[in-house]
Amino acid sequence: MGLMQVDEQDVDDKQKRAASVKSAVDKFQLVPEFLKVRGLVKQHLDSFNYFINTGIKKIVRANDRLVSTVDPSIYIWFKDVRIGQPSEIVSGVSEKITPQMCRLSDTTYSAPILVDIEYTTLGSRSEKTIMQKKNATIGKMPIMLRSCCCILYGKDEAELGRLGECPLDPGGYFIIKGTEKVLLIQEQLSKNRIIIDTDKKGNINASVTSSTELVKSKTVIQMEKGKVYLILNQFAKKIPIMVVLKAMGMESDQEVVQMVGRDPRFSALLLPSIEECASLDIYTQEKASEYLEGKVKRSTFGSPSSNQEGRALAILRDVFLANVPVSNNNFRPKCLYVGVMLRRMMEAMLNKDAMDDKDYVGNKRLELSGQLVSLLFEDLFKTLITEAQKAIDIILGRPSRASRFDPTSSVLNKEIISHGLRRTLSTGNFDVKRFKMHRKGMTQVLARLSFIGSLGHMTRISPQFEKSRKVSGPRALQPSQWGMLCPCDTPEGEACGLVKNLALMTHVTTDEEEGPLISLCYCLGVEDLEVLSAEELHTPYSFLVIFNGLILGKHRRPQHFSNVMRKLRRAGKIGEFVSIFVHEKQRCVYIASDGGRVCRPLVIADKGISRIKEHHMKELSDGVRTFDDFLRDGLIEYLDVNEENNALIALYEGEGTLDTTHIEIEPFTILGVCAGLIPYPHHNQSPRNTYQCAMGKQAMGNIAYNQLCRMDTLLYLLVYPQRPLLTTRTIELVGYDKLGAGQNATVAVMSYSGYDIEDAIVMNKSSLDRGFGRCIVLKKYSAIRQKYENGALDRILRPDRTGPGAERVQILDDDGIASPGEIIRPNDIYVNKESPLETGGPINSAADPKDCKYRSAKQTYKGPEGETCVVDRVALCADELNNLSIKLIIRHTRRPEVGDKFSSRHGQKGVCGTIIQQEDFPFSERGICPDLIMNPHGFPSRMTVGKMIELLGGKAGVSCGRFHYGSAFGEPSGHADRVETISETLVKHGFSYSGKDFIYSGITGSPLQAYIFMGPIYYQKLKHMVLDKMHARGSGPRVMLTRQPTEGRARNGGLRVGEMERDCLIAYGASMLIFERLMISSDPFEVQVCRVCGLLGYYNHKLKAGICSTCKNGNNISTMKLPYACKLLIQELQSMNIVPRLKLAEA
């Protein structure tokens, strides 16, 4: 009976489970809603907005007073700061600017930084008046597009269109001097956290990188040969940790041992250190301080101020563990912090698992553009203040000061901030000496090759490690990356695994106010350390509470505490991004509210039952409920990587058990934007998805809605782009269906003509005739009408249409600039410009420009021969120096040719092997002729099953008229069509269930002896085209120095017979060929060699004889051929006092 009951229960349970699966709420709608609220590049925007709204105010508040050292009553007080509207001052009037204007006119999209100030002025008779000034400009801040102070903020599609902006463009970048710059996300190790790891020698280290507003330092506590030392930059040598503790006032060894823990194993480990300290004869604080004083690094420019109290103590207070605050010289918190560090080290010694993993995502912080700009701004603002102070002091120090003195007008140099920000963002070299930051390549020009490429660029995370290091750890896929960083999207080669990309739903936190959270913790029963003895630090039944790396105290009921904290968070009482993480092993509760943590939203579940019910989703689809409502109502919460460790997350609602705390929203969100394009990626071999992530960025297509109004240096567009027949949810979410980069080609998987080996594809000529793969290449050429020092100006002349060279000016308008729509050929002039001969010297404005002599500076087009290019657009604008800048866009339309590169969305690239007439192509029973033929050998080794399913799904989609889906892991939730249903659809429309058709040969007319797998696959045309690469030359230009042929296609260079080729020829014994290749065809030179001295002579044309300049006669001269480079070598050696002598023999 009992058994029966169990069975029944089991069955019941199963039924319930099954029912809940059926009733599982489709939570997919949350994803678009999330993206609506948070956006694709919301990390950047949030971070920048935080800086604009909070960060900048904090910085100014921290440095708000500028007081003259000469006269302290002269001051400038910055009362408030804000960012104005993006504008530009045109002839004294401030005009609003739009991003598109900046792109076209090569200016910076920036807004003035406005401050409210109070300051004193000195009248002519030295009377002081206190003045107020509102909205004074202290510089200009480059504005991130779509941030809260961008004019695009909150605009709808129509308004964006009116501003010349693409509504699908995500923003998140800057426009500096007309180029779009992305500040890459920087990955760093967490600041202010204890990290336990081993160094190269195997010593265990506990390190803390402290970072406060004032100091940034790194403290390392190391265990070497059983003894514990402190390593700090300011100390010349390693310091025994016991000495440090004693110097900080913890004189009793017993207390130290108690602090680390009563366990005898810990005491044993600590013993050698204590003994060492004793052997140094240090027992008191004074002795310890004295000892430390001796170890302080003698800096060459030591400041005298620190001498009074002892530099060692100052270092311990300000630099050592700088993140732990010291008030009233109370070093106890620092001692306890050291205690915790020691304890963690000891634990790691006894148990290797306690070691921290540096690659663990929870130990990483992402530095976003807002933080980086704020760092820059802080530096520049401080520079501004010191500069201004100096200037005031100089003015005040002047004995004869006659006129009024108004500090705001003269000393606040706006250019310091404007220029500093602009330069750093445009070069990407962050060189902030104040914060010891020297990093290169932080900004990159936004990749505008394809829409998805620019999106992917914005989610890229650049590493702090140098790429050349051959370490596998940081490159490996971390399990903690799940859902936060895309597992597929990483480049191949040296940066593999180091450069990462954010996943679709990742959010990066910004800093949050700490004060209220700390006091809340104390209210919730955290016992302050001050009231505890060292003994109690590590007593059982209590957990330490660590807030942002700072030990707050301990709590006896950690679970209860964390539950309450979480409840408060879900109720919206504390920030939604605060993470509470109970670390059972370390017996700590970690609370984090700092910026740069990655987190993602998850549905909260109670005992495995999702809190989101059908009616919630209904309300969402009715538009009554937004994503934020879900957050506010405690249905969804953000978890960061650490807190995920306390959660049991079910993939689907039905899979929840009693312990389940959270449920994933949609599994496909673990992929990023680039990987989201791949249909059925979970059926592919993993590296194929990685390859596609790299290739999707090279695919041609539509870039943006405003693509034809942009003036990019190089733009590739597809003439007839399509949206993929087999889409994914990500494609729809990011707008790839509106700005596609490829075409749906009917592919037959078969062998044909032999020109399809090695991944080459055979293309149908008629398809190409009808526009398949046709693309437009737009290139920018520009000319500037320069203004010179002496006031002279370049001039652009009306073309002379009669004289010699008239055919070269055909395309010019009467204004001397090529007219749009004209066909431009190589050597055609596109700007008929002349430059003045005299450009230097004083300004002679009086002189008539006609007197000036000019030389021709015609801009000629140097395109490849046989390519018909057209002038697409001509734009005139003023550049930064107010010169007239002329930009021409030259367009070239190309149809695919043999050698052009194509790729499907599964990392299967191939070049076009041959182009075959349609009548020779095979055709199906329904008269369908494929657009391209792919060799079946591409499948077995690549294992791209996803591509086959795409073919099936595409075919079913075409026949039933519905776009099919192939989202990652989407089969259970209905976001990917199953192969079974696809096959059913195929059968319903009279196709074979396997997608294989009965095909007739177009050449013989008979049926083929196999059924052919045929259907549509989305193909991308990649930017690599033969036309841009093919190169051959007979004779051509040579390098001046060596007289050898030039190198590279751009210089019409020769093809080198390199060392290995030479070796082959030597092995063959083809001496004449070597002779021909290496000398005759390269740099032959005739030299006169003296047979006596063996040196080179010269040929005297008057005497018609060779003469040796060393022997001073021409008696023993032989003429021979030599590579010019050899002659050069001989002469260069001679110039270094080495005499190479040639010994000639009859040949």
Add this chain to the structure above:
Amino acid sequence: MAAAQEEKREEKKFSIWDLPDVPEKLPPHLEFARTRVQCNLDAPVHTESITYSGAYASMRVDNSVQLDFFQEKFRVEVKRLTKDDMEFDLIGIDPSIANAFRRILIAELPTMAIEKVFIANNTSVIQDEVLAHRLGLIPIAVDPRLFEYISENDSPNEKNTIVFKLHAHCKRGEPRLTVKTKDLIWLPNGSEYLLEGQNPDSSSSSKPKTYTSFSCSQDSLPEFANNPISTLPDITIARLGPGQEIEFEAHAVKGMGKTHAKWSPVATAWYRMLPEVVLLEDIEDEDAEALVKTCPVKVFDIEDIGNGKKKAKVARPRSCTLCRECLRVGEEWEKRVSLRRVKDHFIFTIESTGALPPEVLFTEAVKILEDKCERVFSELS
């Protein structure tokens, strides 16, 4: 029914000794391989056509093509004929010949298509080259037989060129304008654009020189007097936003599909071999129903054979698309149902683009093949 009976006889086992000493016919399995493609579940077999006259010489069977025999057997049956497409059966012909027609239809039948576009103004978003490419693909409803090919040195005249012009302008403040092919205006007098260097004022006795040199107006020719040349009316050429304008002149010339697909007179032309579905054994009751249900194109029907028994029969073999579902009903079904293609019976489909009606296209194709044969004869003799 008769065919089915014949099939059954074929399937019976026969002893080698029963064969006549001098066979007048091929043995059934060879005859089957010669005339049918057997479409198995995994792959079709006997797909090749045996054309060698001595292929069966060892069996004293002559495989050469005999004209009188061909004449007797060859038939053309038109099944469907509309303005733009037609389906007909070619019976008693070798695949190579049928394929020749298909190839000629696609690649070698000339039509008129726009080859040169003189763009006077184009302020639309669509680029000049793309616009020209689109124009090229527009089918022109004119009989190409009335025109001559133009060679490189020829000047365009009324015999080899058709000129269209188009001027579309979307005024400011108006909604977007879709330019369709019906906006193309035929210029029977040739180009209206003057050659460069021509002075429009010097209207002396001679006509000003334009890009074409028509000796007479095309609409004065009897062929076009009553039916002006036009294109299919409803093809979108471009879409203009407010303030955009397109003005151009397009010159259509004669050409062949093998140079560029725009000259192909067919959207596509293809054939398929006549499907033949044979039930190798009686399929009754549930099996029959399963079979009928499984076929998506309803090839099979159920026949009542009295006393409540049902039997499957092949009702519409012609509609078989070779989805091979019937072979997948279960194991062993490959032995019960046989899908075949008749090798000398072609269901030919022509989809015309509109220049010529499909039946004319086919007769033209036949003429071209005839010409080719004659050329071979004359070259050989």
